[in-house]
Amino acid sequence: MSREGNGWLLKLRGQWHAAVGLREMVHVLPYSPRLHMVPQTPPHARHVILWEGKVLPVVDLVAYLEAGAEAGLRTATNPLSLDHLVGVVAYQAAPGAEVSLAAMLLGKIPERIWVTDEQACALPESPSGWQQVAISCFEHPDCGAVPILDLPRIFSGRLSVPDPGHRREGLENGPALIETADQRVGALRQHAALAAGGI
């Protein structure tokens, strides 16, 4: 039987696309929220935002992917325009762990999507950084292959410099994993106050 998952299509800076589960996206800050730079941090995680009384790390996935595609994190730059969007996301670092909040730089407002098992496809070979940050992938009619993000891994500090020859094992079909990711953050319902006013 075919399964389907409900999620968000993320349009990142520079025509890159990715997806997260429906309940993994908590809020979008569309008005260029102030980014606070923290020195000596990785090029893809240089900033934090202050949101709802919390300090949230902001990951620039494009900086990570482009660094891996070119010459490794050491050479990565992190150009930010003055009109950036920031999405607040929720994830669980491990099953049973508390829900954590973090943020990602976006290029445009995310779009709701429905994905079925039939759309599952292989991750793009390039840039190799997709292997580190995605758990699965599906074919989108307009955007092509869209990786589904592994938020716990992205925000865990376990990302390594992408290796062109390396593929992570255990990459599975996409839609089911959107569903799984949503179940992981099912506890987010308890954080209704945070989601109030969300998209």
Added chain:
Amino acid sequence: MLAVGSELFGLACESVSTVDAEHLEAVALPDCMSTRGHPISALARSEDDLLCMTCAADLLRFASRASEAADEYRLRQLALQRESK
């Protein structure tokens, strides 16, 4: 001037002021931002600003490593110049 035990070192600053640490809500540096030997252990908000929290010992360790790395770089550059001649 900062002190780590009996060792003193200077830090160039534009300005220096005191904060009441008891009234700051500090959170650990997020895992995705941490790197080996990172001198900042926590972040705290102060009104609309962000404070990076560290201690003299961590700053000294960081400065020492940075200084060693700079020395190594200079030596490598010198070696390369000699090879090219």
